[in-house]
Amino acid sequence: MRKKIVAGNWKMNTTVPEGVELAKAVVEKSAQLPENVGLIVAPPFTHLASVASVLKGSKVQLSAQNCADHEKGAYTGEVSVSMLASVGCQWTILGHSERRQYYGETDEKLVEKVKLALAGGLGVILCVGENLDQREAGKHFDVVTDQIKNVLYNFTADDMKKIIVAYEPVWAIGTGKTATAEQAEEIHACIRKVLADKFGAQAADDTTILYGGSCKPSNAKELFAQKDIDGGLIGGAALKADDFIQIALSY
Numbered sequence: 001m002r003k004k005i006v007a008g009n010w011k012m013n014t015t016v017p018e019g020v021e022l023a024k025a026v027v028e029k030s031a032q033l034p035e036n037v038g039l040i041v042a043p044p045f046t047h048l049a050s051v052a053s054v055l056k057g058s059k060v061q062l063s064a065q066n067c068a069d070h071e072k073g074a075y076t077g078e079v080s081v082s083m084l085a086s087v088g089c090q091w092t093i094l095g096h097s098e099r100r101q102y103y104g105e106t107d108e109k110l111v112e113k114v115k116l117a118l119a120g121g122l123g124v125i126l127c128v129g130e131n132l133d134q135r136e137a138g139k140h141f142d143v144v145t146d147q148i149k150n151v152l153y154n155f156t157a158d159d160m161k162k163i164i165v166a167y168e169p170v171w172a173i174g175t176g177k178t179a180t181a182e183q184a185e186e187i188h189a190c191i192r193k194v195l196a197d198k199f200g201a202q203a204a205d206d207t208t209i210l211y212g213g214s215c216k217p218s219n220a221k222e223l224f225a226q227k228d229i230d231g232g233l234i235g236g237a238a239l240k241a242d243d244f245i246q247i248a249l250s251y
């Protein structure tokens with residue numbers, strides 16, 4: 001049975017004290033959630049150690065938003081997998097569209113990062129998704145299929161146990177435009193099929209596939225009701241503990 005997960009990507013928001021307060025509120029409210037729904041928060045690097053202390057003993061897990069593409073050494077400004085693990089991170093988001101768009105994150109670089117993350121004991125939330133031009137040109141299935149193949153086909157069915165996929169149509173991120181439940185479901189089903197072709201039906205069936213893009217309390221229920229949607233990667237709405245938990249309660 002694959003896990004239902006709701007993950008909050010805080011992006012470059014909140015100061016450390018604000019982040020600690022937000023994490024405390026999420027932990028407090030997480031007691032309302034059913035056992036089968038997992039929560040992950042992904043604060044900025046600077047917050048990780050402090051937020052890790054807040055999350056200790058709770059059901060909320062900790063993720064980074066990115067990691068370096070080298071193990072260690074002369075890479076000024078970068079943060080390695082072992083550094084993240086040493087402060088208590090269990091996950092890292094990789095391949096978010098903002099990193100692909102603004103920081104030149106390519107599928108090739110993502111292969112290296114996923115390798116390092118898994119080797120260092122972190123789980124990976126790998127983001128994929130098409131932009132508006134690609135959707136309007138009817139290329140969304142091809143774009144997402146290629147992203148999955150380019151990155152994940154370098155790994156094994158065993159590796160997939162530590163990998164979550166997040167489908168995030170770029171045109172829906174931070175725009176208030178959500179993919180309809182049908183639009184999201186057809187891509188999720190396609191992703192699961194592409195995974196099954198390489199790793200087998202069981203591994204594909206066990207993979208958690210999240211939807212991300214203007215997901216909020218008012219639309220989460222319909223999205224999460226779809227067969228292949230196993231939760232959400234939440235941006236803006238993850239900055240309010242009430243909204244974040246409300247989304248998680250949509251199961």
Ligand code: PEP
Nearest residue numbers: 173174212213214235236
């Ligand atoms: C995201 O950036 O991962 C995201 C889903 O953002 P938002 O929910 O704000 O659209």
